[in-house]
Amino acid sequence: MNNIRSEKVASWFFLSPILFIHFFVIAFPSILSLALCFTDWNGFGKIQFIGFQNFQELFSDRVFKKAVWHNLIWTIFFLTVPIAVALLGAFVLTGVKRFQLLYRFIFFFPYILASVVNCLIWKYLFHPKYGLNTFFDDLGITFFENSLLTQKETSLLAVGFVDAWHFWGFLVVIYITAMYQVDESLYEAAEIEGASKWQKFRYVTFPSIRPMFVFSILIIMIWSVPAFDYVYILTGGGPAYSSEVLANYLHFQAFRNMNVGYASAIGALMFVYVFIITGLFGLLRKLDWEI
């Protein structure tokens, strides 16, 4: 009996240091934040409980609504373009033997570069005086005449493109790992039936990698909400809020305006969204939806 108890103490002895740090840095401030979102605290003065007023204000905040909309566009963009290109890349990669490791190395490469470095690269390439424009202008293509980052119509997608350029190699790697686990005999059977490449992909590859595909959708939906680095570094949310997203707006409200309560309300809404998405996927999995 005593032995069991000492074993219990010992296992907590090993667990608790890292859990304590984690709780102190992440869980405790998160709980604080969930409480502060019902107050009008500015970080210094008195804390006053104001109920749902922050949320009411948020729902009539023009910039907040814009940011929500932009996060939605961002998510849809990431769910389509990088996933499609990565599926293509991974599928084609499984068809080649030579240089395969080299290609994989190259595709994954931007993922290990810092966001600051990637942003520098593309800020330069979008620069009308130096970047892509100097090349395309000679060909009579005026698409890059002004930096895509400084125009209201294109800024959001230009930032999204740079982030996706850095991120899609990650998708290639997880898809190709799944594709190599597909039963080879299925392909042979498809070959005998005379299936085309597309049919092989549609009826053999894709159903087999579906769990990984669903996983990639889940992480994109979760990671798209707190997207911050690329927006902050490339455009700062501008011009005229045309690339403003929730994380950047929260950072602005928190550290420029010192609106602690208001910023916490945005954070709380982001958390609720992520919580619902994760819960939904967990539920679907529990219900054996074969995802």
Next chain:
Amino acid sequence: MFFISRLKKFPIANHVILSILALIIILPVTILLFNSVKPKAEIGINPLGFPHEMRFQNYSDAFVKANYAKVFFNSFILVVGTLFLCIPLSGAAAFSLAVMKSGKRLTPLVGLYLLVGLSIPAQLYILPLFILWKFLHLNNSFLGLIIIYTALNAPFAVFLIRSYMLQLPQELFEAARIEGASNIQLFIKIAVPLSWPVFLTSGLIVALAVWNEFLFAVTFIYDDSIKPISTILFAFSDRFKNDYALISASAVMMALPMIILFVLFQRNFIVGLTSGSMKS
């Protein structure tokens, strides 16, 4: 016939697609590399092409102007400090979850806790954390940021190390237990030496994450003298807006240590980054 079989071994259509995708990655990176060795004046005339004249002095210029020796040192301290705090403590927690009997029973509970922690967007807690750190005089200091980085990377490291330790032969631990070894001895003398590959992998991933981290660095460190390289480069690119040669050289210097590690340990990186996120 011979030609067709050759063609099958080297499917041209596939390589065309893959080369185009590869070029979309390679060209922008190469242009950065070219610009980093061009004289400042050449960039206006030859913004995208191969440098006519190599000027490696850009690197030493950037090194002096941005005080890179100090900046590198700052980032280095953050990386090493986080590694020393995060990896042993995560390893201990993983050991408890994977090897110890009552620790195993705690796995669902601890796993759920870390999972919920992972799904919290940093923006939810960054502001209260900032106020808390200010109160404890931990903001604007290496130690404060190291503690934060340790917490941020802990779930990933715990999950990754645990899954490796689960595959260790349990009889080894049983035998040592019968011999009267304590848990600490089991951890230090058996679990750690046998799990060194996963310690290497998680160490590399944590080092990469800390070296590249931006959000917490830009929020918690505001004295130029202790800023890490990511935020210095960000400030630098603003200050020397028109000197792309200098900026490019600094960017290459920031990327280089991680590129070297990536080339040396490519497999560890890819497996760690992908399986780490899947396990969590």
